[in-house]
Amino acid sequence: MKKLWFIFILIMIVGCKTDTKMNPENGDINQINEAEKPFVETYTYETLKPLLNKSDDKTYVVNFWATWCKPCVEELPAFEKLHKLYAGKNVTVILVSLDFPNQIESRLIPFMIENNLKSKVIAMVDTDHNSWIPKVDESWSGAIPATLIYNKNKRTFYEQSLTYKQLEQEVTNFLKTK
Amino acid sequence: MKTLKVYVLLAAVGLLAAFTSKPTNDGYDVGNYATDFNLKNIDGKMVSLSNFKNAKGFIIIFTCNTCPYSIAYEDRITALDKMYKDKGFPVIAINPNDPKAIKGDDLKDMQQRAKEKGFTFPYLQDLGQKIYPQYGATRTPHVYILSKDKKGNKVAYIGAIDNNFSDAAAVTERYVEDAVNALLDNKLPKVTNTKAIGCTIKKLK
Missing domain, CATH: 3.40.30.10 (Glutaredoxin)
Structure with a gap:
């Protein structure tokens, strides 16, 4: 059961990540990069x-x-x-x-x-x-x-x-x- | 009993770690006599210190093609050779890297680099990596200035070329020049050991 939860969370995280990357319409991608720039x-x-x-x-x-x-x-x-x-x-x-x-x-x-x-x-x-x-x-x-x-x-x-x-x-x- | 075993094991691991983390400080100190060598130059000929009958000493520089610090110093190394070869202190560059351990440092690469940059000095390959450990070189570039006397080639200076790798115009301490000038004046260099960041010498694991 624990494992399942873990996988679920993992999918959520990965899913979210690809979401922001894949949909440039959601925001100005350059702006995001600038903000995330270390x-x-x-x-x-x-x-x-x-x-x-x-x-x-x-x-x-x-x-x-x-x-x-x-x-x-x-x-x-x-x-x-x-x-x-x-x-x-x-x-x-x-x-x-x-x-x-x-x-x-x-x-x-x-x-x-x-x-x-x-x-x-x-x-x-x-x-x-x-x-x-x-x-x-x-x-x-x-x-x-x-x-x-x-x-x-x-x-x-x-x-x-x-x-x-x-x-x-x-x-x-x-x-x-x- | 079990805990004892664990303690013994921990102690063993600790001991091992203590030994493996000890830096190796073998090699020459200033005042030692340096070994001669017989290494292949980029022109295919073998070069030894004993070939230079009229030399008063040598500026030995362990350097290579691939290290950014070495590259930053290439023009300054050529300038040193031009400045001191005729005065009796030629530059001898030795590439200590195992060409199997890093791409870009085999004899062909060295030949090409020397041609592109117009090296005026021998650029030797420490094939088999027998020489640099005897000197105690740990990085590139790493300079050993030798001064010839009746007994051999005495180490007079170990370290960096100057005190600013990134900007030749901003240099305020010219360690190698100062040391060679002192030796030409029959004096001992004032600064005999300096340190600089450099690339580790590459060997196969």
Whole structure:
């Protein structure tokens, strides 16, 4: 019975979605797109720093990536899954895009729409890399993907790709430290 | 008993995770002597550091065709070669990517790119990926400046080319130029290590 309900709801949701997309007469489709267009805040190290050093009860998973970085794009679904399953468990995923500052509108935002990214995406546009990379983590060579997981008690930096399994395991360890 | 098993399992997983998440920091530090190599150039000839009898040192740049950061620096790399080749510090570019792991980085692609951009320096392929791990390169572009002495080629600088990848006109720190100028002056570079965002070196999984 439960299953049936689920399928019913699913059909409703899918149905609604196709409805708005398929019937442009219902409204100006361009307007809808403009309203749904994600807004990406740009950061320098000064404004990013507080995000990397919060001392509330949450565990933060901060992934450094870019649309042009193949291994980064390959691991994005793992972060999206984490966001989906752990957002309610005091875990915040932040995707820090390192796309070129002049490609935020032309590449990053279209990529976010196309892949329907649900995690928070911000753009780091501080081009003086050497001034801030060591401040994120002393061990970071600058290669991406790279991920910082932290909460008020624990902090670990991963200069590597992460699978969902690894990510979940690491986050579970962090949740235990609270 | 069951709970104990679970704990042991958790501990094992935790331990494994701790080990796998450890970054590999092998490779050269400034002051180490760098290995020579014998790698294929885009003209088909093999190139070694020992071929350059008159060089005072080298600007070794791990770079590739496909990384946007490498592409952003192509003209600046050519400019460095033109500026320092005759002074004894030629640029040697090495593509560390496994061409099987990424499209666009095999020898033919490299030849084409070099022709299009008018590369004035050797552009070698680290086929088999034996060289970049010895240097400790992790990304493209990643620069190693070597200074030749009686014992070999000593690493004098590791890091980025300058401090603004996206706008050459807005650069305020020219790390590689400063380091080579210091070496030409028989001094040690003031800045010996810098970091920059780059593309991971591509290898087959």
